[in-house]
Amino acid sequence: GQQVMQIPQYQHVQEGEDFTTYCNSSTTLSNIQWYKQRPGGHPVFLIQLVKSGEVKKQKRLTFQFGEAKKNSSLHITATQTTDVGTYFCAATGGNKLVFGAGTILRVKS
Amino acid sequence: DADVTQTPRNRITKTGKRIMLECSQTKGHDRMYWYRQDPGLGLRLIYYSFDVKDINKGEISDGYSVSRQAQAKFSLSLESAIPNQTALYFCATKGPTDTQYFGPGTRLTVL
Numbered sequence: 001g002q003q004v005m006q007i008p009q010y011q012h013v014q015e016g017e018d019f020t021t022y023c024n025s026s027t028t029l030s031n032i033q034w035y036k037q038r039p040g041g042h043p044v045f046l047i048q049l050v051k052s053g054e055v056k057k058q059k060r061l062t063f064q065f066g067e068a069k070k071n072s073s074l075h076i077t078a079t080q081t082t083d084v085g086t087y088f089c090a091a092t093g094g095n096k097l098v099f100g101a102g103t104i105l106r107v108k109s
Numbered sequence: 110d111a112d113v114t115q116t117p118r119n120r121i122t123k124t125g126k127r128i129m130l131e132c133s134q135t136k137g138h139d140r141m142y143w144y145r146q147d148p149g150l151g152l153r154l155i156y157y158s159f160d161v162k163d164i165n166k167g168e169i170s171d172g173y174s175v176s177r178q179a180q181a182k183f184s185l186s187l188e189s190a191i192p193n194q195t196a197l198y199f200c201a202t203k204g205p206t207d208t209q210y211f212g213p214g215t216r217l218t219v220l
Contacts, residue, residue, distance in 0.1 A: 042199060042211040092207055101151040
């Protein structure tokens with residue numbers, strides 16, 4: 001079945017540093033979604049990317065979808081302590097979502 | 110999301126016991142999903158349902174069963190719990206867009 005690889009598994013940054021998580025697939029994706037899960041919380045939808053080469057921004061968060069629609073990234077500029085949590089990418093497969101393993105972000109103030 | 114609720118929120122049980130986790134939603138969505146989350150493995154799909162009469166196995170359905178009692182209710186059962194079913198379980202719904210809305214989760218410990 002469809003698999004989505006996400007790296008890194010874990011990242012610990014100093015507050016104010018940038019952070020990036022990457023999502024890769026061996027097959028072409030119809031779209032990709034990103035979710036954030038705060039510690040002790042549940043995944044919450046952030047955004048969906050559909051078009052080849054698409055770039056979307058939400059304040060300090062920048063989401064990209066690769067030209068071949070096989071990879072995606074989430075970049076956070078100048079991290080804040082409120083950014084801590086686990087970030088998941090998820091690819092649509094039929095009427096299901098296939099999630100990456102997630103990247104845990106810790107921010108040291 | 111407050112529109113998706115799960116009970117219980119925490120449960121400790123013993124090996125061999127039958128356990129039911131319940132999920133209710135007020136979003137009016139037809140599609141509902143059960144996932145389990147384990148450290149380093151992300152969210153893995155157990156079962157999903159497109160409506161009351163449509164139940165489908167996910168990637169890790171062995172040892173689990175489900176019941177869709179109504180559009181708003183989707184229950185997950187462990188007929189005979191075992192320790193490696195210790196995990197965080199999430200219910201989710203999906204409406205007309207691709208977005209999924211997750212409940213608060215149930216933390217299950219099997220001793």
